[in-house]
Amino acid sequence: MSQATIAIEKMKQSGMRVTKQRRALVAYLDESGRFVPVTQLDRYMRSQYPGLSHDTIYRNVKAFEQLGILESDVENEQAIVKLQCDFQHPHHHHFICTNCHRVQEVKMCPLEYFEDQLPGAKIASHNFELYGLCAACAQKLGR
Amino acid sequence: MSQATIAIEKMKQSGMRVTKQRRALVAYLDESGRFVPVTQLDRYMRSQYPGLSHDTIYRNVKAFEQLGILESDVENEQAIVKLQCDFQHPHHHHFICTNCHRVQEVKMCPLEYFEDQLPGAKIASHNFELYGLCAACAQKLGR
């Protein structure tokens, strides 16, 4: 069962309508498999589906995020998104290759090491991402 | 020696000219002491110094970042900046209070725990920020 299929399932479960446009968005994000700038998503989808409006893309990106079928982040001050890579563990972290932009899930969460560091404070959320060359690119580029 | 003074020192050392506008920007960021959205910085500085242009503000924010006298982050898809809080340890992390927006420096870095997790990969950089209620706000709000 592909991530796209699970995403569509989730949409149905939540009562959200499964439109052509939403299927196309999810399909593209699934094929890509990595983080994509929202602006690129917008440009690409509109080139492939003439008549598709900005509104539809941005509205759905937000709806998908809230549903948890999309993960979002920021790269160079640009919003980037990818299809949820682990529906079983929606809380996880990423190693993102700066060369091929592929994403690897990192199971461990740094939070456990930090809870003691801020006495009295209530930690509510956190960011954590790793960037660098993945094993394949490191080898290919000889670094 | 205030953070602002150190920042001005760094500007001189790098050969960058110390203009009225740059002093004013650094002074405001120092007084504020916390992360400020760049758009707010723009609005506020232009209200205080009529004639100051967007260009000057955005150009200098970029220049300051590159010089390392400014730390930048993103909150709600908005670029936010603050004056460097530790010139001795430019690599550090933050706990940001979601109520008063004050920032606490966190000395420990999660990277050490993760180096073994991605065999073959070359980790080059990472993000890590904690969010929640600081001790003072947690008490004040009774949480």
Place this chain on the structure above:
DNA sequence: GAACTAAATCGTAATCAGTCCGATTAAAAC
């Protein structure tokens, strides 16, 4: 402290991401 020069700033206009909204279309339920 006057003159010089390149860096920085100003002011305006342009660009680009993202949002809004009334009219129209089409999923999903019956």
Place this chain on the structure above:
DNA sequence: GTTTTAATCGGACTGATTACGATTTAGTTC
């Protein structure tokens, strides 16, 4: 097939950021 209403369309709009030629000024030299 009909109905209902969520979703989409299209086009205009807002707000953040950038571009650029004309002007000013910080820092240097004499």
